[in-house]
Amino acid sequence: MPDTPVQVEPLAPLPLTYPVYCAPGALGALGHIVQQHAPAHRYVVISDEVVAPLHAARVMAALQQIAPAERSTLFTLPAGEEHKTRAEWARLSDALLAWGAGRDTSILALGGGVVGDLAGFVAATFMRGVPVVQLPTTLLAMVDAAVGGKTAVDTPAGKNLVGAFHDPAAVVMDTALLNTLPPAVLRTGLAEMLKHGVLADAAYFAQVEETGRRLALLDDRARAAALTPLVADSVRIKAAVVADDAREGGKRQVLNFGHTIAHAIEKLLDYRLPHGDAVALGMIVEAQLAELSGVAREPLARRIREALTAVGLPTTLPAGVDRDAVLRETLGDKKARAGAARYALPLALGEMDPAEGRWSRPVADALVRQALDAI
Numbered sequence: 001m002p003d004t005p006v007q008v009e010p011l012a013p014l015p016l017t018y019p020v021y022c023a024p025g026a027l028g029a030l031g032h033i034v035q036q037h038a039p040a041h042r043y044v045v046i047s048d049e050v051v052a053p054l055h056a057a058r059v060m061a062a063l064q065q066i067a068p069a070e071r072s073t074l075f076t077l078p079a080g081e082e083h084k085t086r087a088e089w090a091r092l093s094d095a096l097l098a099w100g101a102g103r104d105t106s107i108l109a110l111g112g113g114v115v116g117d118l119a120g121f122v123a124a125t126f127m128r129g130v131p132v133v134q135l136p137t138t139l140l141a142m143v144d145a146a147v148g149g150k151t152a153v154d155t156p157a158g159k160n161l162v163g164a165f166h167d168p169a170a171v172v173m174d175t176a177l178l179n180t181l182p183p184a185v186l187r188t189g190l191a192e193m194l195k196h197g198v199l200a201d202a203a204y205f206a207q208v209e210e211t212g213r214r215l216a217l218l219d220d221r222a223r224a225a226a227l228t229p230l231v232a233d234s235v236r237i238k239a240a241v242v243a244d245d246a247r248e249g250g251k252r253q254v255l256n257f258g259h260t261i262a263h264a265i266e267k268l269l270d271y272r273l274p275h276g277d278a279v280a281l282g283m284i285v286e287a288q289l290a291e292l293s294g295v296a297r298e299p300l301a302r303r304i305r306e307a308l309t310a311v312g313l314p315t316t317l318p319a320g321v322d323r324d325a326v327l328r329e330t331l332g333d334k335k336a337r338a339g340a341a342r343y344a345l346p347l348a349l350g351e352m353d354p355a356e357g358r359w360s361r362p363v364a365d366a367l368v369r370q371a372l373d374a375i
Contacts, residue, residue, distance in 0.1 A: 003028035003058060011232055015243035018168055020147060022232045024176040024224045027055075027135070030062040038131040038169035040106035043072040044096060046119035047110040048079040051137050054180060059110055059135065073099055077118070081271035084114045084154050086162060092122050106131040106169070112138040113145035113275065117160070120151030124166030131169040138181060139189025139227065140276050142173045143196070143234040148242045148255075154271075158332050159263045165247060173235075175228045179220040183312075186215065188276025190311045191258075193230060195283060196237040198304065199254050202350035204233055205307065212311030253359040254352040257344045258282035261372075264329035268321050280313040281375050288371040289363055290345040295353050300346055301374055316375055323372035327365060341368075 006028035010019035021033060034043070043063045047056050056074050063072040075095050077088050096105070109119035109132055116134055123132035136146040152163025178186060190212045197205025211226050218226060238255065245252035262282030266273055287304050290296035305315050330341035342360040345353045355361045 003030070003062065008033075011235060014236065014239045016147075016167075016239050018170055020171040020173065020235055020239075022142075022173040022175065022228060022235065024174065024228060026172050026174040027058055027062065027177075030059065030135075030172060031065040033170055033172055034063065034106065034108070034133055035066045036170075038106040038133050039066075040131065041067075041071060041104040042099075042101050043067060043106050043108065044099070044101060045072070045074045045108045045110055046092060046115060046122065047074065047076050048083075048112075048115050049076050050079040051111040051115070052076045055110060055137060055177065059108060063108075077115070079114070081114055081154065081159075081266070081275070084118050084152075086153050086155070088118060089121055089125075089153050092118070093126055096122070096126055101126070103127040103130060106133065108133045108135055110135045110137065111141070112136065113141045116141050116145040117150070117152050117163070120149075120166055120168070121153055121163055124151050124164040129166065132166065134168045134171045136171070136173055137177050139178055139186055139231070140192055141189075142175075142231050143189055143238070144192045146171050146173065147235055147238050149246070158267060158329075159271075173231060175224045175231060176220075178227060179223060183216060185274070187212070187312050188274045191276035191279040191283070191308070191313055193234050194304070194307055194311075195255075195258055195279060196234045198257060198283065198287075198300075198346050198349055199241070199352055200237045200350055201233075202348075204230075204237070205349055207233075209307040209310050212307075215311075250357065251354075251359050253342075254344045256360070257346065257352070258286050260330050260341055260343055261285045261326065264326045265317070265321060267329050268325055269318060273318065277314050280308045280315065281317060284308070284315060284374050285368075285371045286343055287346060288374040289343060289367060290347075290353070292367045292371055293345065293361075293363060295345045295347060297348050300349065303349065305374075317372075323369050326372055327368050330368070 008029040107123040109116045134146040136142045149167035152160035155161045193208045258279045262278035266278045287300040340362040344360045
């Protein structure tokens, strides 16, 4: 059965070229939103084998409110970062062609960050670019992958090394969907939210920490009510950074805080560690690096570790990964330049180091090794 249509207003004001809807029950307005922002002759929903059984029927029903049933279809992929590959991109692109999709097609990405990145890359490259509507279903995807226009797939050499910038036509965040997530999956999103606090807003950092402490005690309605304004504020923080530097040539690099180390750890563990958990570890190391480099004006690493512990995120490296291996992997990161990894480092909670307008800086290997001792 289709959702009863609801009225949902986009977040405002946002310095983006596309609207972001963020509210419990926002999927109830999906038909209207798609018709307004991504009208098409055909619609393709891309999801994964975990999310599709939970939510795809609602999305397909919404599309059938605006187009005949035969003009929309669902494609799925196996769940997990290991499937965000060029092979899956090729398979999905071929499936669109076989179904008869053309330039008058819109794609809807229903799932977490893997689906958002991969479906976004399919949309960016299919027929040289078709509209995509992002429908994130995890807290991490809502505050990270769904906003900003970055799309990509992984390669054996590293994460997100093949991709394109392709802004969505719209983003629809139904925060009621967060109630379907296990606590461990929900917590991974808190890492990116705390990161946004480090970048731009110390008070927001404290709010996320406090809410994260009590999430397990809240019922579904209270949980959605507590998280919705925090998700909206994360979107506002990220949107302000992205609008200032859409192509990551300068200030947008601050969004990579914690990620140089995180991506290295993820690759060494074959992506078995959730992205948010890896970012938590990366933030501790890179905050320690800021202190060791003389960039940070206060003991950030300890404060960040306290907050991560409070919300239930990991603060120690899993067994079997040594610091020299992590250091080697950072040199293959897409942010590396001239054979050296670059780091976006904080000055204090709520303020990043501009690095004389470059917003990231190379750091000596010896300091990175020393900082890795923190986890």
